[in-house]
Each structure stands twice: as structure tokens, then as C-alpha cells.
Amino acid sequence: MTTTASALSAYPPLNVQVHTPRLSLLGATDELLERLVPTVRKGVATGPPWPFDDPMSLYEDSPEREWRWLRGVWSGRGRVSAGAWRLYFVVVVDGKPVGMQDLIGVDFDRFRTVTTFSWLSPDVRGGGFGKEMRQAVLHLAFQGLGASEASSDAFVDNHASNRVSEALGYAPNGVSWDTRRGEQAQIQCWRLTREEWTERQRDDIRLVGVAECLPVLGIGPPPVS
Structure with missing residues (x-):
């Protein structure tokens, strides 16, 4: 198991x-974000599938892209309420930060639904870590927070992300649109219910510090599973 003492x-x-046995999701402290900066710096997109237009600005190779990324995380960490929150995690493999996995809730205590968002260093793609980190954050959502449903989406030509969703039991949930490099592109939407997750639930994932976090997010005790 990957662990980091702090x-x-x-x-x-x-x-x-x-x-999990292969990686850890650790709350995105400033220390971990600083350690992740070199990965952000080298992660400029150079070919398809092109990613989202976002604060990380994956299309630009300049110091401003790191600054925008850091400001985006800092801003998101500071806008936490019962109505809307975003948990940022640094993905750590063998002691090395390699990406981020976010968990987003809107009116969670009412609807018990979440959305996930992630990115991974090109150096470790193709090794199954994308699936592992998604399983980890889904375990937090369903087991730790008591979610009833999770959604995810990816551009239709992002085959790796869409394969992960399909493999984890998500069902297609229509399409939408977003931009990349300022141009419209179609998004494949996915939906995973608690029942579907339960059928694939793992018993080798460990949660730390969840109970203490619930009041900050305005979440009541999760339903007994």
C-alpha cells in the first residue's frame, strides 16, 4: 500500500x-501541490485526444499555466459549503505524485449525487492507474459519503476514460458539449448507481479521515449499507 506521512x-x-494496494489519494495540501508542479509543467497536450479547456491550460507551455492551476485549486478549496463542494486529491504512486482526482458534490445532502474529474501524468498512463484511482474515489463517494449515484463524462474520442467508465459499470447517459482549444466538441456522459457499484465493490480499499470531514461538507451521516 502507498502511504505518505504528514x-x-x-x-x-x-x-x-x-x-488501495496500488496508489493513494491524499488531500491536496500545498506541500503535495508543490511536488506536483513538475508534472503539471511537463503535461502540455501535443496531440489528440485533446483535453478540456480548464485552469490548468494544458495547451500552453509557460509559468502562467502552473499559476492558473494553483489558483484554481486554491479557489476551489475555499468555496466549500453544504450547497457545493469539490474535494481535491493528489494521486500518489510509490511515493511520487502523478496526477489528481477530484470529487464534486452539488446539494449532496439532498440528492446524494457526485461527479468525478481527474488527470494523470503521461508517464504513467496505460498502466491501469486511471481505473484504480476512479475505483478509489468511488469507494469514498459511496462507502464514505453515502452517495446514491455518480456521474462522469469525457470527450467521445477519449477512449481511455470512456473505457474506464464502461468497465466500472457506468451506463451511457446521453451526450453534451464542451470546448477544447476554443472549439465545440461532443461529450459522452455516464451514470453509475449505488446498486451497480455495490456489485463491483472492492474490499481492499481503506478510507482515512472521512467522518471528521462530513460536517465541513454539510453532510449528514451516510445511510447504513
Whole structure:
């Protein structure tokens, strides 16, 4: 199991961790973000499938892309309420930060639905880590927070992400549109119910610090499964 020792933060969301036999999701502290900067710096997109237009600005090779990425995470960490929150995790493999996995909730205590978003260093793509980190964050959502449904989406030509969704039991849930490089592109939407997740639930994933985080997110005790 991958572990990283660090002092506990006074802010519970930064203490949440998810450990699998292959990787860990660790709350995105400033220390971990700094360690991830070199990966962000070298992650400029040079070919399809092209990613989203986002604060990380994957199309630009300049210091501003790292600054925008950091500001985006800092801003998101500071806009947490019962109505809307986003948990940011750094993906750590063998002690090395290799990407990020986010979990997003809107009116979660009412609807119990979440959305996931992630990116991974090109150096480790193709090794099954994309699927593993998604399984980890779904375990947090369903087992730790008591989610009833999770959604995900990817551009239709992002075959790796769409294959992960399909392999984990998501069902197609229509299409939408977004932009990349300023141009419209079609998105494949996916939906995973608690029942479908339960059929594939793993028993080798460990959660840390979740109970202390629930009040910060305005979440009542999760339903007994």
C-alpha cells in the first residue's frame, strides 16, 4: 500500500485519504501541490485526444499555466459549503505524485449525487492507474459519503476514460458539449448507481479521515449499507 506521512491539518478535507494496494489519494495540501508542479509543467497536450479547456491550460507551455492551476485549486478549496463542494486529491504512486482526482458534490445532502474529474501524468498512463484511482474515489463517494449515484463524462474520442467508465459499470447517459482549444466538441456522459457499484465493490480499499470531514461538507451521516 502507498502511504505518505504528514502532520494533520486543522482543515479536515485535507486529511481525507483513500488507499488501495496500488496508489493513494491524499488531500491536496500545498506541500503535495508543490511536488506536483513538475508534472503539471511537463503535461502540455501535443496531440489528440485533446483535453478540456480548464485552469490548468494544458495547451500552453509557460509559468502562467502552473499559476492558473494553483489558483484554481486554491479557489476551489475555499468555496466549500453544504450547497457545493469539490474535494481535491493528489494521486500518489510509490511515493511520487502523478496526477489528481477530484470529487464534486452539488446539494449532496439532498440528492446524494457526485461527479468525478481527474488527470494523470503521461508517464504513467496505460498502466491501469486511471481505473484504480476512479475505483478509489468511488469507494469514498459511496462507502464514505453515502452517495446514491455518480456521474462522469469525457470527450467521445477519449477512449481511455470512456473505457474506464464502461468497465466500472457506468451506463451511457446521453451526450453534451464542451470546448477544447476554443472549439465545440461532443461529450459522452455516464451514470453509475449505488446498486451497480455495490456489485463491483472492492474490499481492499481503506478510507482515512472521512467522518471528521462530513460536517465541513454539510453532510449528514451516510445511510447504513
